[in-house]
Amino acid sequence: MNQLPPPVRRAQTRQDQPAAGTAAGFRPATKDGRKARVSLQGVSGSGKTWTGLSIAWGLAEGNRFGVIDTENGASSLYVGERGIQFDTLQMDRYDPRLLIEALESAAKAGYPVIAVDSLSHFWKGTDGTLDQVEKAASRFGGNSFAGWKEGTPLQNDMVEAILTYPGHVVATMRSQTEWVLQENARGRREPVMVGMRAEQRKGIEYEFDIAVEMNIENRLRVLKSRCPALHQQVLERPDGVRDLAKPILDWLRSNPAQ
Incomplete structure (x- = not known):
C-alpha cells in the first residue's frame, strides 16, 4: 500500500516558482495532485452505500481502501462483491473530532481512498455537531448562540479535514424524507417516498467536487459537478x-498544454 503524508489543514497549493511572464505570487493553474471529493445523498434503500463503495473502489484502482462505518457494519456486507476489498473502522460515537482523528489515522496508514458511510451521523448522531451545540x-x-459558537468550529474543522485528506474521499449522507401522493401508471394516487436535502449542515454537499443524489429506484442524479463529463447526468442503476x-x-x- 502506498504511504500518504498526513493531512495538513490548509488549501491545496503548489510551491513551484512562477512561470516567466506571470505576476508575482501567481502560478500556472494545474490539477496535478488534486484528489476527488464525492458526496452521495439519498433515502434509505436508494443504494448509496453500495454505489459509494464502488466509486471508492474505482478511485482506488485495485488498491484496498478504508471505510469509516457508522451504519452498524452495513458496508461489510458488500466486501468481495465484484472483487471489492477494503478495511473498516466501526464508530458508535460521532463527535466531529473523532472523524478528524480517523482521517488522520487513515492518512498515516496510506489509504488512497476513504469512504465515510455516513457523514450524517456526525451532524445529528450521538455526540454529533447538534449534540455538541445542545450541550454547550x-x-x-x-443560549443557542453560545451553543453554536462552540459547535460551528467543530463542524468547520471536520469539513476542512475532509477537504484536505491526501487521498480521495467519498461520503454518503442520508436524506430527510417525506411521503407525497403521486399518480401511478394505473391512474391511482399512491404515497411515494421522496428524498429531501441531506441530513447534514445545509449546503454541505457543495463543499464537494461532485455531489449526487439517489432515489429509491436507484436512479442517480448529479446535483453539482466540477467534472464536465458528469455535469447534469442522470444514471439508472449506476456502475x-x-x-x-x-x-x-x-x-x-487531464491537463491542457501549458
Whole structure:
C-alpha cells in the first residue's frame, strides 16, 4: 500500500516558482495532485452505500481502501462483491473530532481512498455537531448562540479535514424524507417516498467536487459537478467504477498544454 503524508489543514497549493511572464505570487493553474471529493445523498434503500463503495473502489484502482462505518457494519456486507476489498473502522460515537482523528489515522496508514458511510451521523448522531451545540447551550442557560459558537468550529474543522485528506474521499449522507401522493401508471394516487436535502449542515454537499443524489429506484442524479463529463447526468442503476470513478480520474489527470 502506498504511504500518504498526513493531512495538513490548509488549501491545496503548489510551491513551484512562477512561470516567466506571470505576476508575482501567481502560478500556472494545474490539477496535478488534486484528489476527488464525492458526496452521495439519498433515502434509505436508494443504494448509496453500495454505489459509494464502488466509486471508492474505482478511485482506488485495485488498491484496498478504508471505510469509516457508522451504519452498524452495513458496508461489510458488500466486501468481495465484484472483487471489492477494503478495511473498516466501526464508530458508535460521532463527535466531529473523532472523524478528524480517523482521517488522520487513515492518512498515516496510506489509504488512497476513504469512504465515510455516513457523514450524517456526525451532524445529528450521538455526540454529533447538534449534540455538541445542545450541550454547550445548556452550560449557558439554553443560549443557542453560545451553543453554536462552540459547535460551528467543530463542524468547520471536520469539513476542512475532509477537504484536505491526501487521498480521495467519498461520503454518503442520508436524506430527510417525506411521503407525497403521486399518480401511478394505473391512474391511482399512491404515497411515494421522496428524498429531501441531506441530513447534514445545509449546503454541505457543495463543499464537494461532485455531489449526487439517489432515489429509491436507484436512479442517480448529479446535483453539482466540477467534472464536465458528469455535469447534469442522470444514471439508472449506476456502475460506480465505470460511470463515476473513471470519468473522475480521467478529468483529474487531464491537463491542457501549458
